[in-house]
Amino acid sequence: MTDERTASGSPEASGNHWTDALSGRTIVALATVGVLGLLGVAAVVAPESTAGGLFGVIVSTSTLSATLRLSVPIVFAAVGGIFAEKSGVINIGLEGLLIISAFSAIYGADVTGSLLAGFVVGVVSATALAGLFAVVCIEFRADQIIAGLAIWLIALGLAPFLSQVVYGGPNTESVGTLGTWTVPVLAEIPLLGAFFDAAPPVYLMFLAVGGAWYTLNRTAFGRWVRAAGENPRALDTAGVDVSRVRYAAVLLSGALSGMGGAALAFNIGQFTGNGPTMVNGKGFIAIVAYLFGNYNPVGALGSTMLFAGLDAVQLRLQTQQIVGVPDSLVQTIPFVAVIVVLALVGKTRIPEAAGEHYESGEE
Amino acid sequence: MSDDSEDRPGPADDGDDGPAPPADGGADDGTSPSGRLRAYALTMAKTSAGERALIALSALVLSMLVGTVIIVVGGVIATCRTPVLTLADLTLCYDPIAVYDRLFFGALGDPLSGGWSPLNPQFAVTLRETTILVFTGLSVALAFRAGIFNIGTQGQMVVGALSTALGVLWIAPALSGVGGTLVLVPVGIAIGALGGGFYGAIPGALKAYADANEVITTIMLNFVATLMVRYLVTDHFQDPTSQAVQTASLPEYAQFPAVLFDPRLDFSLLALGFAVAVVGGVYYLLEYTTFGFDLRTAGLQPAAAEYGGVDSPRTVLASLTLSGALGGVAGAVYVLMVLGKFQTGVPSYGFDGITVSILAGNNPIGAVFAALLFGVLKSGSTVVDFATDVPPQLVGVLRGLIILFVAMPEFFRLIGRRIQPEDTEPARATGASTDD
Numbered sequence: 179m180t181d182e183r184t185a186s187g188s189p190e191a192s193g194n195h196w197t198d199a200l201s202g203r204t205i206v207a208l209a210t211v212g213v214l215g216l217l218g219v220a221a222v223v224a225p226e227s228t229a230g231g232l233f234g235v236i237v238s239t240s241t242l243s244a245t246l247r248l249s250v251p252i253v254f255a256a257v258g259g260i261f262a263e264k265s266g267v268i269n270i271g272l273e274g275l276l277i278i279s280a281f282s283a284i285y286g287a288d289v290t291g292s293l294l295a296g297f298v299v300g301v302v303s304a305t306a307l308a309g310l311f312a313v314v315c316i317e318f319r320a321d322q323i324i325a326g327l328a329i330w331l332i333a334l335g336l337a338p339f340l341s342q343v344v345y346g347g348p349n350t351e352s353v354g355t356l357g358t359w360t361v362p363v364l365a366e367i368p369l370l371g372a373f374f375d376a377a378p379p380v381y382l383m384f385l386a387v388g389g390a391w392y393t394l395n396r397t398a399f400g401r402w403v404r405a406a407g408e409n410p411r412a413l414d415t416a417g418v419d420v421s422r423v424r425y426a427a428v429l430l431s432g433a434l435s436g437m438g439g440a441a442l443a444f445n446i447g448q449f450t451g452n453g454p455t456m457v458n459g460k461g462f463i464a465i466v467a468y469l470f471g472n473y474n475p476v477g478a479l480g481s482t483m484l485f486a487g488l489d490a491v492q493l494r495l496q497t498q499q500i501v502g503v504p505d506s507l508v509q510t511i512p513f514v515a516v517i518v519v520l521a522l523v524g525k526t527r528i529p530e531a532a533g534e535h536y537e538s539g540e541e
Numbered sequence: 542m543s544d545d546s547e548d549r550p551g552p553a554d555d556g557d558d559g560p561a562p563p564a565d566g567g568a569d570d571g572t573s574p575s576g577r578l579r580a581y582a583l584t585m586a587k588t589s590a591g592e593r594a595l596i597a598l599s600a601l602v603l604s605m606l607v608g609t610v611i612i613v614v615g616g617v618i619a620t621c622r623t624p625v626l627t628l629a630d631l632t633l634c635y636d637p638i639a640v641y642d643r644l645f646f647g648a649l650g651d652p653l654s655g656g657w658s659p660l661n662p663q664f665a666v667t668l669r670e671t672t673i674l675v676f677t678g679l680s681v682a683l684a685f686r687a688g689i690f691n692i693g694t695q696g697q698m699v700v701g702a703l704s705t706a707l708g709v710l711w712i713a714p715a716l717s718g719v720g721g722t723l724v725l726v727p728v729g730i731a732i733g734a735l736g737g738g739f740y741g742a743i744p745g746a747l748k749a750y751a752d753a754n755e756v757i758t759t760i761m762l763n764f765v766a767t768l769m770v771r772y773l774v775t776d777h778f779q780d781p782t783s784q785a786v787q788t789a790s791l792p793e794y795a796q797f798p799a800v801l802f803d804p805r806l807d808f809s810l811l812a813l814g815f816a817v818a819v820v821g822g823v824y825y826l827l828e829y830t831t832f833g834f835d836l837r838t839a840g841l842q843p844a845a846a847e848y849g850g851v852d853s854p855r856t857v858l859a860s861l862t863l864s865g866a867l868g869g870v871a872g873a874v875y876v877l878m879v880l881g882k883f884q885t886g887v888p889s890y891g892f893d894g895i896t897v898s899i900l901a902g903n904n905p906i907g908a909v910f911a912a913l914l915f916g917v918l919k920s921g922s923t924v925v926d927f928a929t930d931v932p933p934q935l936v937g938v939l940r941g942l943i944i945l946f947v948a949m950p951e952f953f954r955l956i957g958r959r960i961q962p963e964d965t966e967p968a969r970a971t972g973a974s975t976d977d
Contacts, residue, residue: 270756320949323690323756324899328945331892335937336611342932343615453886454764462760469754506772513764520758521751 203470205522210484235494236487242372244490247445249482250379251276251457254438255464256471256478257390258431264394264473265427266407266420266531267315268322269308271329272435273461279304279439280457281337284449285344287353293444296353300440301433307333308432312425319535330461338451348451355447379441383479386434390475403427407529410536420536435461459513466516470523481519488512592950593902599953600900600946601914604939605641611938612637612931621930635931644936647924648917663920665806668813669879671916675816676871677894678901678908678915679823680864685903686827687860688840693744693759694868695891696766697737701869703770704736705729705876706788706883707778713795721794726877729795730815733873734866740766741865742858749854755861763891771885780882787884797878807879817909819870824905836860868894889937893919896940899947915940 217236220229235241255272262269279300287296311329314320338348345351359381361374394400405413406423414420442456443449450456463485464478471477489512496505616625616635624632625639646653650661677694684691691697709729716724744762747753771786780789797809827833838846839856847853871890876883893915900914901907922936946952 314945314949314952318949318952318955320945320951324948325945327692327895328941328948330941331896331944332938332941335934335939335941339611339932339934339938340615340618342934343619348934459760459764462757466757504772504776506768506775510765510768513761513768517747517753517758517761517765520753520761521747523753 203472203523206470206484206519231498232491232495235498236491237369238494239369239372241487241490241494242369243376244493245483245487246372246376246380246383248486248489249479250377250383250445251438251442251460252464252467252482252486253383253479254386254441255435255461256468256482257386257475258434258438259464260390260394260468260473260475260478261403261427261434262431263468263532264407264529265403265424266410266529266534266536267312267424267428268326268528268533269311269428269431270323270326270465271307271311271333271461272431272464273457273459274326274330274333275304275307275432275435276439276442276457276461277330277333277337277455278307279436280443280455281341281350281449281451283436283440283443284350284353284447285340287444288351293354293356297437297440297444300443301436304436304439305429305432308428308435309425311432312428315428316421316424316535322533334455337449337455341449341451350449350451352446352448353444356441356444377441377445379437379444382437382441386437387475387479390434394475399423399426404529406536407532410531410534414536414538420538424536438464463512463516466520470519473529484519485512485515488515590902590904593904593907596947596950596953597900597902597911599956600943603946604942607942608935608939609637609641612640612935615931619930635929639929640925640931640935643925643928644921645917647928648921660802662803662806663924665802665808666923667913667916667920669806669808669916670919671912672808672813672816672878673871673875673890674893674897674912674915674919675820675909676867676874677890678897678912679820679894679905680867680871680891681894681898682901682903682905682908683823683827683836683867684860684864685898686840687836687856688843689748689857689860689864690756691741691744691759691861691864691868692756692895693741693762693891694864694871694894695887695889696759696763697740697865697868698872698875698891699763699766699770699887700740700872701733701737701866702872702876702887703773703788703883704869705733705873706791708732709791709795709877710778710789713792716794717792718794721792722796722798725795726797729877730870730873733869733876735869737869737872738862738866741868742862745858745861745865748861749857767885770883774883774885778883785884786886788882790882791876793881795877796881797874807881809878812874812878816874819867820905820909823867827905832859888919893940896944899944 214233214236217229217233220227221233224230225234255276258275259269259272282303283296283300285296286299287293290296290299307329311325314325315322341348341350356377356379358375358377364374365371367374392400394403402413402418402423403426405416405418406420406427410420413423438460439457442460446456464482467482467485468478470481471479492508492511495503495508612635613633616633616637617631619634621632621634624634625636626633648663648667650657650663677698680694680697681691709725709732712728713721713725740762744753744755744758747758748755774786774788778788780787797812798804799806799808800810802808802810825833827837835846835851835856836859838849839851839853839860843853846856868891871894872887875887875890897908897911897915901911918936918939922933925931925935926933
């Protein structure tokens with residue numbers, strides 16, 4: 179996967195869990211490469227076989243573009259989750275933030291007639307919900323896990339409720355989709371051309387990952403965020419308000435998830451609110467993605483692309499009857515992958531003070 | 542993978558010297574989500590029953606107030622032919638009072654109007670929902686007491702429901718009549734418990750032996766369960782005469798017999814009685830058995846439990862298995878009492894179970910009252926849907942709000958302090974321990 183060194187930015191990565199986590203990550207990385215290699219060999223030896231066909235599906239420009247497209251909401255939520263958890267607030271409500279922004283982005287676009295305005299509405303609403311979560315956790319010392327679940331359940335009820343109010347059903351009307359930005363020449367490259375012929379949120383995603391990495395590791399705010407999660411008392415002693423840093427980090431997680439949710443909705447130009455809604459667990463997959471990526475935005479991108487890649491392959495397999503396995507079973511692949519990865523990674527070294535309320539001594 | 546870091550021995554007296562809630566930043570256990578959960582469970586355990594009931598009630602009232610705002614805002618956004626209120630350009634389509642009237646009185650079958658009978662159809666629906674919610678609430682509560690957050694009750698219920706339906710369909714042809722009922726209903730419940738227990742054992746083993754966070758694994762397993770049962774039913778057990786994804790119907794004698802209530806109402810007093818009996822059983826298990834003691838100790842003081850000889854991984858596995866089995870029983874009752882077959886798209890009883898448990902402070906007996914409240918809300922939402930234009934998803938929003946408010950007892954203490962300012966000092970210092 180991606181380089182692990184950058185993740186060791188946290189000063190006191192205690193060796194034990196770290197090596198454990200690393201070995202789990204290595205296993206997954208090796209397994210991924212191994213499976214791809216085997217399929218590749220099969221494709222060369224017997225191009226007509228199932229394995230050969232599968233390799234053809236995996237290594238294709240359209241699968242890569244689908245992977246990128248499917249990665250967008252997960253990566254945004256994961257990067258947001260990194261900020262929140264690094265600052266000491268475990269935000270398990272990312273799913274809810276994605277749901278609320280997916281709906282409000284469509285609603286905003288429908289009312290204003292502009293996708294860009296809709297995007298902004300999505301970001302604002304997710305940030306507002308994250309703000310509520312922040313107040314509840316930081317001001318009223320709620321249990322973060324339970325409050326996060328509440329945020330998810332509120333959004334899970336509220337978005338279809340509002341859709342029903344406005345559109346008379348759990349699904350909204352269609353507002354149109356974002357087009358693609360194509361970089362001339364580069365888009366023609368076989369396979370990798372997918373990186374240069376994508377919807378705007380895909381480029382924004384790479385920007386967000388780079389920006390988040392830089393912010394966390396190279397700026398004063400990044401240091402504060404990490405200190406608020408690792409050693410809030412030291413940060414307090416240094417004269418920085420821990421609560422304010424945590425508020426900023428949680429609001430940032432809302433804004434980033436908002437972008438993810440809006441991008442997800444604009445993919446198909448509609449919000450669908452039946453059952454688990456169109457977000458369908460992406461917020462929870464994002465949590466596993468950043469745990470697996472060891473709180474490193476680049477690592478989170480890598481692990482997301484693994485999950486999203488499996489999802490993309492799964493979607494392609496449904497349309498092309500290459501493997502004789504029923505759709506429902508194939509659809510479980512990404513979820514099972516998440517469980518397997520989590521079991522392999524085991525305990526991650528979460529920030530020392532994550533989940534704890536911090537009370538400044540001055541009060 | 543599991544190493545010594547799993548239950549890093551925190552100070553055994555953690556939390557004893559200052560029964561302070563999460564306020565105390567020094568709590569060593571708080572370094573993991575489940576550690577936080579333990580701290581929370583500790584807070585809940587030290588909160589008096591009276592205070593807990595007060596918090597639950599206040600949370601309900603506050604959620605309804607916020608719900609009112611949502612109804613009004615929704616009513617302004619919505620367009621309708623006959624608004625209940627018109628102010629200049631604004632039209633209000635929904636009447637919040639009518640909504641809550643339908644939600645509560647509607648669910649009970651209008652007890653204030655004349656000729657009310659406890660056997661009325663809507664009240665039967667309320668009790669039916671209550672019965673299933675008791676089981677899902679117990680499922681979540683049992684895990685919670687062990688310091689484990691089982692979000693997977695929904696999936697365990699789905700697996701249990703399908704297991705029950707398939708098992709009973711397989712055995713039923715060999716039996717008939719009252720004898721058939723006497724055998725099939727208990728056997729069906731047992732099969733459901735096995736199925737759900739197995740499905741709960743998966744995240745249990747993953748947590749116990751691979752240290753995988755159960756919040757995530759159980760949520761993922763919910764998705765897997767939904768997809769797996771859809772595959773199993775469509776590809777192997779589909780009722781050929783039906784458009785819906787469902788199994789064949791169980792024979793009448795394989796279902797819970799209705800007592801007093803009209804059989805068409807899909808409610809059986811026997812099932813409710815069974816639910817109450819299980820509540821007693823779980824209460825006894827938790828409070829009066831060695832296993833229950835181990836479980837509670839593991840939830841509150843994992844380090845002390847380990848020191849006292851509790852096999853922590855085994856307790857984790859056993860708790861989640863048992864929790865899953867209760868979820869499976871919920872599924873079995875859903876099949877044997879309500880549906881009479883298995884059909885995909887099981888309602889979200891599992892998620893409601895989280896609310897029921899949290900509202901009840903994870904107390905099995907409290908879960909009965911919380912389940913009744915939620916039974917009213919769920920049953921009432923169908924009345925609301927029928928009688929008003931307000932979308933029934935409102936209850937989903939209320940569910941989330943209630944959890945949110947219950948999660949922040951500090952908020953209510955703050956209000957309490959505002960009302961009684963003389964209590965400020967002790968309340969500040971000792972938090973939850975003031976039970977007056």
